[in-house]
Amino acid sequence: MREIGAPHPRFPSGRLLTVRPAPGPERRCLLVFEGDEGARGQVWHPRTGEIGDDLPIPVTGDTLLSPDGEWVVDLDDDGGSEVGGLVARRVDGSESRELTPGWGPYVLRGLELSRDGAQLLATAVDDAGHHLVLISMSGAAEPQVLFTSEEEAWLGHLSADSAYASVDTTEHNPGVRRAAVTVVDIRTRQVVATADDLPAGPVRAVRFSPVPGDERILLWTERSGFARPAIWGPLTGERRDYDLADLAGDTLVLDWAPDQGVILVAHCEAGRQRLLAVDEATGEWSVVHDAGGSYADPDVASVLPYYWQSFLGPDGEPVVLTSDWTTPLHALRLTADGTESVVPPVAVPPGRALASTVVTSADGTGVQLWWSAPPGPVRGTILDVHGGPNLVTVDAYRPELQAWQDHGFAVASLNYRGSVTFGRAFREGFWGGAGDREIEDVAAAIAWLRTKGLADPASTFITGPSYGGHLSLLSLGRLPDLFTGAFAVVAMADWAAAWPQMNPAIKKSWTSFLSMGTDGSFDHSRVEAALARFSSINHVESVTGSAWLYQGSRDTRTPPEQARTYAERLRAAGGDVLVEWFDAGHEPTGIRGIQLEFERALELAEVRLAGGRWEGR
Structure with a gap:
């Protein structure tokens, strides 16, 4: 029998996590790989194809590389709390400098280096609000606050000549998460233009043109109800929307090379993706890559808008990041001479792809579900629900x-x-549903799986991280007849207890979510009632399955204390609950942390299938 925590072929150290291109004409890239206990980085020079040795400094999936490849920038947050200060480090480890000395700790909701590497634009959040801050990389000037709002503001961008900055904000529609794009003159700190698609909205900035003197911005808009690219000139007011009327579903707007007249998008339909190039002049599109799998993975409430994404290289050629159910993430470069492998996928045993289907929820809404059954007898079913919720x-x-x-x-x-x-x-x-719609969708998924002979309540578990952990516990209380247990990772179990302890960026986001009605209206008085219905702790009397809470000791999104209050309440109601901890923030670190999480869940599943309890194990 293999020892718990021993190297596992399904959990390979060294798989590619992301590629982060630097600004500037050379478009050097930071390659980030997952190690046993954390991440490691290498610098890739696309023009030469050279990949350097492992950097002797820490990196994460949010680390940025300077255009000259000499520095990296990241948030120093004491092991994953997401609250701290920005630090720049030389890639050889010889020098480190604090970029905001004397500032109190903050959370990041955006980070971008200037084209020349001299300045850094941070979208920072503290108790006073959301701030767009211009920071000198050399420390020669004090950080400048360009824009501040009490409303949400995310993902600031710099123009190629560092004359203008943009930020996505709900200031134009307070409390409602439909953003507009505000552009600020860096010299005067005055707002010069706003791209506003309200009330339909939102619209967000993807990037400024990388060409100096071209102040246009590539936008991502939902004016039509589905995500589409647009190009907007904040100084001229000119705007062109690319309707892509012959495409169903969203397009993730990824990158833009004005010199080549190319906009790169990932077309998404019923969960499937393909990589497309949109001609800037004609609006016509062509397929760049369509070999199954995905070409971008959106992130939310974080420093950067994607966990990983395909992008355009220094000469406008596509750099394809792609993965599928059986193949780890890898990077390809598409050139006129053919396809070149930049980072191959790490080797893993042959796996089984998940199929896509659409299940019908209680009100008739179609909801996409991935699923797969193993060969041979089925011992149980695992329903996985992602975090977010906007993931x-x-x-x-x-x-x-x-x-x-x-x-x-x-x-x-x-x-x-x-x-x-x-x-x-x-x-x-x-x-406005306080969890009702998500619970209906979970129930619909289980009902559909039963038509396939799966999801026996005696052997079905629900699991997920963050908001997915919240839904796992909520399902255990509101759908007690469907699950024998829940593996809830960094879950919010007691929203009322967590409220005063959340970091300011998360608290502001959830104030907006919980205040909104089904019609998009905003009413702050809804928060208290929504918190009560939303909190799994208020449904413990109905729980019959076992609950495992796996929490980060440094987490400021789902703070530790609220997990303890849920466990105490469920235990007092006669429930079976186990709370365990890992020493990090909102997720375990390294591939070994992910493996240990799985192996513990498997161990507990075996206990439950044998009729045992988890408490005290």
Whole structure:
């Protein structure tokens, strides 16, 4: 029998996590790989093809590389708390400098280096609000606050000549998460223009043109109800929207090369992706890559808008990042001479792809579900629900879903209402429901799986991280007849207890979510009632299954104390609950942390299937 925590072929150290291109004409890139206990970085020079040695300094998936490849920038947050200060480090480890000395700790909601590497634009959040801050990389000047709002503001961008900055903000529609793009003159700090698609909205900035003197911005807009690219000149007011009327579903707007007249997008339909190039002049599109799998994985409430994404290289050639259920993330470069492998996928055992289907929820809404059953007898079913809620499960390698199947479990992953890439109405479809829509979607997924002979209540578990952990516990209380247990990772179990302890960026986001009605209206008085219905702690009397809470000791999104209050309340109600901890923030670090999480969940599943309890194990 293999020892717990020993190297596991499904959980390979060294797989590619992301590629972060630097600004500037050379477009050097930071390659980030997952190690046993954290990440490691290498610098790739696209023009020469050279990949350097491992950097002797820490990196994360949010680390930025300077245009000259000599520095990296990241948030120093004491092991994952997401609250701290920015630090620049030389790639050889010889020098480190604090970039905001004397500032109190803050959370990042955007980070971008200037084209020349001299300045850094940070979108920082503290108790006083959301701030767009211009920072000198050399420390020669004090940080400048260009824009401040009490409302949400995210993902600032710099023009190629550092004359203007943009920020996505809800200031124009306070409390409602439909952003407009505000552009600020850096010299005067005055707002010069706003791209506003309200009330339909939102619209967000993807990037300024990389060409000096060209102040146009590539936008991502949902004016039509589905995500589409647009190009807007904030100084001229000219705007062109690319309707792409012959495409169904969203397009993730990824990158832009004005010199080549190319906009890069990932077309998403029913969970499937393909990589397309849109001609800037004609609006016509062509397929860049369509070999199955995915080409971008959106992030939310973080420093950068994607966990990983395809992009355009220094001469406008596509750099394809792609993964599928059985193949880890890898990078390809598409040139006129053919396809060149930049980073091959790490080797893993043959796996099983998940199929896509659409299940019908209680009100008739179609909801996308990935699923797979292992060969041979099925011992149980694992329903996986992603975090967010404005995230999505894409067709990409998930070691734990393959490992569950190795042990005889069917697996399914649900893109419930609130998930991105299915259009604005679906993404906003959970507003005002206090969890009702998501719970209906979970029930619909289980009902459909039963038509396939799966999801026996005596052997079905629900699991997910963050908001997915919240939904796992909420399902255990509101759908007690469907699950024998929940593996809730960094879950919000007691929203009222967590409220005063959340970091300011998360608290502001959730104030907006919980205040919104189903019609998009905003009423702050709704928060208290929504918190009560939303909190799993208020449904413990109905719980019959076992609950495992796996929490980060440094987490400021789902603070530790609220997990303890849930466990105490469930235990007092006679429930079976176990709380365990890892020493990090909102997620375990390194591939070994992910593996240990899976192996503990598997161990507990075996206990439950044998009729045992988890408490005290």
